Amino acid sequence: MSNQVKSLEKNLGMNVGANPAQAADLGGATGPSFSGRAADFLGAHQPQDFLDRPYVLVSGKGGVGKSFVAAALAALQVDLGRSPLLVETGDRSYFQELMGLTEVHQQPQRTPLGFDLVCWSGEGCLREYVLHLLKLEKIYRMFFENRVMRALVNVAPGLNEIAILGKLTSGLRRVGPRMAHQRMVVDMPATGHALAMLRAPLGLLEAVQVGPMASNSRDVHALLREPRATAMVVVTLLEELPVTETLEFVAAVKREFAMPIFIVANRTQAAPAPQPELRSLIASESLNEDVREFIRGMMARDQSEAHARQALHEGLRQLGLEPETCVAEIPRYWAAPPLDMIRRAKEELRKSLMTSS
């Protein structure tokens, strides 16, 4: 044990108070620009279509169908001949049961839709990262089993988020174990938490400016800000509250990360026939009031969606986006098995996404 400890101390090298410039991989406050770093990782690759990027992030207000759309996007990637990884974040997998898999965690598993699925937790990613840096399992365990460290890790703000982003981008940054997948679709948390996650690297840099964690954070941030590397799909419903939240979220993401953005309006409920036809039917005396009420209900829903659609398009235009090319709509699929719904949504998305980049 004491030999290993000695070699660790040697490995770590740094004496307290040593010149920070001696630290490996510095960067520093006036280091290479963010876009410069990203270009290093990406080379000259230009995306051929919206999905032709290493990281497609999917977010939106809670409850609108983010995960569903993320799965449809991953399925579309498969159709395009790519082998994406669908990444869930958090402690529990949403798709596990749906896809008929047991225990989805840190290791990818193949799904019936042809893509691989994984669920990364902050703690899991952090452990991997520390193990990679400290190399020796015994030392790593000493690190995590130490009460002080555990307490700190539990409370440290943003640490979990950074660990996940770090793992996500590790392949491109050539850090850590090899990643089998070049393309990832990430089922992000809902808008507020997604923003917190995206801001975590910069947040860390305010507290830590030197050392491997700082330079890694700098690189992660560079990739998030690189339009050729990362894009955001925002899922919404054609309802007032989700549309408002979507516009606020899009504004923030554009402003802080300059990410290419695509909107998916989910679960739309178009009336089964044009309004004039339905009105004629309602006017007919053969109907009883219940049926009229039912038809009116569908028409009202259609109307309110039209208003929400208008608000969404207008809001996007004000943010400098073109709704004709950056919005797709997926109808509500009634009483359909989940995997079927994902396949159908995939077809809808194919039409819209293959014309933008």
Place this chain on the structure above:
Amino acid sequence: MNRRVLVAVGSGGVGKTTMAAALGVRARQLGRRALVLTVDPAKRLATAMGLDLSNDEVRVVRRIERDTTASLGAADFSPAGEVYAAVIDSKKTFDDFVRRYAKDKDLIERLMRNQLYRQLSTTLAGSQEFTALERLLAASEAKDYDLVILDTPPTQHALDFLSAPDRIRSLFQDSITKWFMNPTENKSWVGSLLSGELLARGTRLALRSLEALTGAKFIEELIDFFASVRSIQGQLRDRSEAVQKLLLSRDTGFVLVTSFDEAKLTEAQHLQGELRNRGYRLEVCILNRAFPEILPEALDFEKISASLGENTPLRATAQKVAAAYELRYRDHQQRFAALASFAQRLDPKVVLLRVPEYRQDLYGIEDLEALAESLPQSAKAGAQGRPAAPPRSTTEA
């Protein structure tokens, strides 16, 4: 409901905040003095409640005078009732907390400047949980209100925030923080701390590993943070314990909000189990958007088509409508099955409220009032909603 504290929990997108507000208004209608604490209300709801999103002041929610709302009976109003609302400002609550409990002014300033503290007090993940509970505790202790309702933060996992007190408690234990005690202002003691014999070998190594990852400056900030916080750690722990006690007390009830959707019901099931495991009192389950469609009792499209006679265009339209009805009916049946299964597994003591979906979003305080008014009816509907077989009609009151 006789509780003094209600905590609204539930997954994202179920209308938790609206329900918390409605419960507050209902309390007011019953003549009580209520406070609704929210974390992240939508602008429209905030406006309806008279909240200014830029600060955390407690505001009176505008009340409807009797003569402007004909539908609400005079008997439902009690002049004594008042409802207040406030948006929780995490940073401010954190800072207020520090200022209240740290006695040394220099220490306060030092802590406010510390990078770790600044990150901790402003990042979403770090601060909302702690401050929401702290505000709840402060409000319930103040005894200014008969009822305090907390609308919980939309965390990744709806009950994450409940473990915040435990995490804080475990961090600020004497056995950990004493190692960071700084007897002098001399910064170089960091070096002696890490190379000397004060720390156990394991801890020293762990800290050196951390230093290699983060750099010496971060370690300094860390140590500085702990040294500053040490003087208030006693209070931090006491508050955390008091919060836990409050959450488990007889005076506190939990309200689980969910919606008429298979995925949400599954999550609600899971939440219910977690609440039970931790010993929290689940009072009410609110099923929001319980009647998303008005589905007629029986739609005989054959008959309708026949009666439309030879008018082919109308028949064609009727066919389309029939097809739409068929799809929705099947979907509804599935959801009702999920609901029946959920209701069966719900503890029989828990009141189940079924709130219908409104065609439009809530526009103002009138809508909140109406929603609040309808809650007792929703309880009746909820009680009926535990049948063995799902009913076909959804047009009950």
